[in-house]
Amino acid sequence: MKRVALFAVGLLLVASTAMAAGPIKIGLMAPLTGAWASEGQEMKQVLELLSADLNARGGLLGQKVEVITEDDGGDPKTAALAAQRLTTKGVAAVIGTYGSSVTEASQNIYNESRIIQIANGSTAVRLSEKGLKYFFRTCPRDDEQGRVAAQTIQKMKAKNVAILHDNTTYAKGLAAEAKALLKGVKIVFFDALTPGERDYTAILTKLKAAKPDVVFFTGYYPEAGLLLRQKMQMKWNVPFIGGDAQNNPDLIKIAGKEAANGFYFLSTPLPKDLPTKESKAFVDTYKKKYRNAPSSIYALLAGDGFRVITAAIKEKKSVDPDVLAAYLKKGFKDDRGLTGRIAFNAKGDRVGELYRVYKVDAKGNFILQK
Amino acid sequence: MKNRNAILFILFSAGLATLPPFLNAYWVDVLNSIGIYAILGLSLNLIVGHTGLFNLGHAAFFAIGAYTAAILNTTFGIPILWLLPVSALAAGLFAAVVARPIVHLRGDYLCIVTIGVGEIVRIALVNDIFGITGGANGIFDISRPSVFGLIIRTPYEFFYLIWFFLGVTIVLFHFLENSRFGRALNYLREDEVAAEGSGIPTARYKLGVFALGAAWAGMVGLIFASKMTIIAPESFSFWESVLMFTLIILGGAGSIPGVLLGAALIVGIPEVFRDLANARMLVFGAAMVVMMIFRTEGIIPQRPRVYRIEAIPGEERP
Amino acid sequence: MEEFFQQFANGLAVGGIYALIALGYTMVYGVLKLINFAHGDLFTIGAYLGLTVLAALGLTEFYGAVIGVLLVAVMIMGMLAAIGAVLDRAAYRPLRESPRLSAVVSALGASIFLQNLVMLIYGARFQVYPLDILPSTSISLFQVDIPVVKVVVLAASILLMAVLYLFVQRTRIGTAIRAAAIDQGAARLMGIDVNRVILIVFLIGPALGGVAGLMVGLLYGQINFTMGWTYGLKAFTAAILGGIGNIPGAMVGGLLLGVIEALGAAYISIAWKDAIAFCVLIAILIVRPTGLLGERVAEKI
CATH class of the missing domain: 3.40.50.2300 (Response regulator)
Structure with missing residues (x-):
């Protein structure tokens, strides 16, 4: 019985992916359950907000953008399954994920399926030292x-x-x-x-x-x-x-x-310390929708991943991973990121002066040190 | 009866073998995951289901097999499948050494000790013991297995490797179940004192079954390592031991079809409920309770052994 | 030497919490021979409900810290007792006559369910108790610095244990509990309503776990939905260490585990702390297979 059901579901899935032509899909792989659930759930909120905003402004290349979220549970094995599942959903790129070993378990799967992956919390040095063509990250390295x-x-x-x-x-x-x-x-x-x-x-x-x-x-x-x-x-x-x-x-x-x-x-700088109006507007709408300011820096870095890939698709008018990867590595620059200026080097790592020193004052505010 | 089982097994295998081309990579990988848990479950089933030893630390043996293979493969470049006996030996030996002083402990005391062994192994891996386990980073760049020159890479290829291994495991364990050794284990589970009295060396049998189950888990560790190409301590947490244990009891302790079904459920339920996002584990927990309540012996419990009176030679029928 | 005593005191403070949770494990185990894996999550629920009650009713502002906290503690014990009874009815009672390991799996399922339920209701982010409820003074004893609240928590654990011990040893219900723990069938023949005994046990155990959760919240401030898993495992270890089913054993096991951890961290390695604790546990069980105070059970022949 079980197998018959699986088989039927499998057929349905094959059929549904074959018809994928509608919206541009961006995957999000994040820990929605498990010990890091709070981070993952906020990543999801940030991406939902950004995609809704983008769609309200007319979408991307005349199409809607859809975010497809998969739970990686903060665990490499679950992440491998989540990654496999995303590859079958016709996503143009995947944002995520948090832990380095969790990301690592999914890297090859995306790379072999020619899907761009923009990790947001995985800072281990070696992830970008493997020469993977489609791997990027918005978080700086250790x-x-x-x-x-x-x-x-x-x-x-x-x-x-x-x-x-x-x-x-x-x-x-x-x-x-x-x-x-x-x-x-x-x-x-x-x-x-x-x-x-x-x-x-x-x-x-x-x-x-x-x-x-x-x-x-x-x-x-x-x-x-x-x-x-x-x-x-x-x-x-x-x-x-x-x-x-x-x-x-x-x-x-x-x-x-x-x-x-x-x-x-x-x-990396907080949105409140950035001079751009985009970051201020983002914090305001986020507060309005979820009743508090975004708390996790990694959720913002996921948001930047989303902004980067949609900007690249818009600029190149294409979802071809080779075109996008080449553009992101050379020529792409974003001065209005939620966490500051964004550009990538040939390894897919974020470049530039990224880290600032913050100090907590007596009222519990995070004060940027000059 | 025997023939019917064999025919069913062959038909079932043939059906499964033709399945992958109809499925996408994701569902094939779900099947792979089921396969891996099924073999792990069968290996733990020897200890928990057949012998009645309360082992909640099986992930330790799984880890030792995986790390042995990974370390030897990445430092000496030995082809990964050649290491199968080495992984089995390492895990089996470790189990035999560890189990020796503790197998005589009663039920729940044994349970906490096995949990302890599992945690000690995990902490040792995280702390980069002997400088060879890579700490929290784990070990990466483990090579893919190759069979007759063909490198196994995609989920489709792994499907055949994993389910072939599962098939072999089922056949071997089926014969083991009905062997002298298997029957002795069941006796041990039902009444240890009587078993001892009937001349079964209980301590030696318990050690043996621990070593055998561990060795098998070690081999699965190798397959897991070569499939993931990276292993890290978090893949071998207490939670993994809990999953292996749960799938056995859920499916039916001591029964091969039960364990297979248990593996399908334990991997399948969270996957089927993926669309519930952060509520999926809630459903998973509730499903565990409900299934246990409605099938208290597991879904497909072990069948009692039936012996026909006529079969005993040299005896007059009444 | 000064550091040694400081670490010893640190260990006792942690151990007191372990002991309190371990008491709940031991109560349930004693009668049902069931490892209630959901106990750790009842502890979590206690911590969360404690926060809700504190915030909603403002009892501590009304009656002052001591009486306010006591009132909250009593309310939490009541609520958790009710939840415990429901849990028993839903997840454990249908499995009373079935193989023991089936009940263990049901307990594990209940644990996963409760943990995720807390996450869905309260959210995955860390919740924080108000900081200023308890006074932060500490006493110095032979140059060892001990916060007063931790002394109070430890004293409360010991007091609860003593009350529980006297309850089980001296009262009629306690005698019924002990009888049911030894042999349920025989107890039933003696006219003891075993189901009622089990119900009582499931009122007391979760109530103790819940109050431990409240204490952890008050002491450390930060709570989250996965905390029960870690504390539960530690408390289970403590209960086994002392001899599961034995009330003073849970106390001894809890305190001992806390001290082993603190001293292990201080003199061997912090990173290996938990492994050291498990090694000691295994060593003790090899020498004393039923824990420190566990009774030797004669195998029936």
């Missing part, structure tokens, strides 16, 4: 962020530095890059916490005993918020620096304004 982090730490004139990561691909990669680039300082602590826990006092006690001048935590905002809060409860005053995965207003909610005050983090 080595770029590591470089800026090392610079920032050195500017603070810290002698003893503690580096704490959380053993995820992203955080460990960033921690390792920064460690390798830090010259003339002593690394007094290098270890990983277990993400998803609530009590980090044991780790903070150990950190404190190492007597660092500054702590660089490369993990994500839920843990960063708890670390800041518990650090304050311990009455330990050491500056903390974080990576771009901590650029989330929820960090302030978790830590509390008092504990977060003076916390530094690195990030």
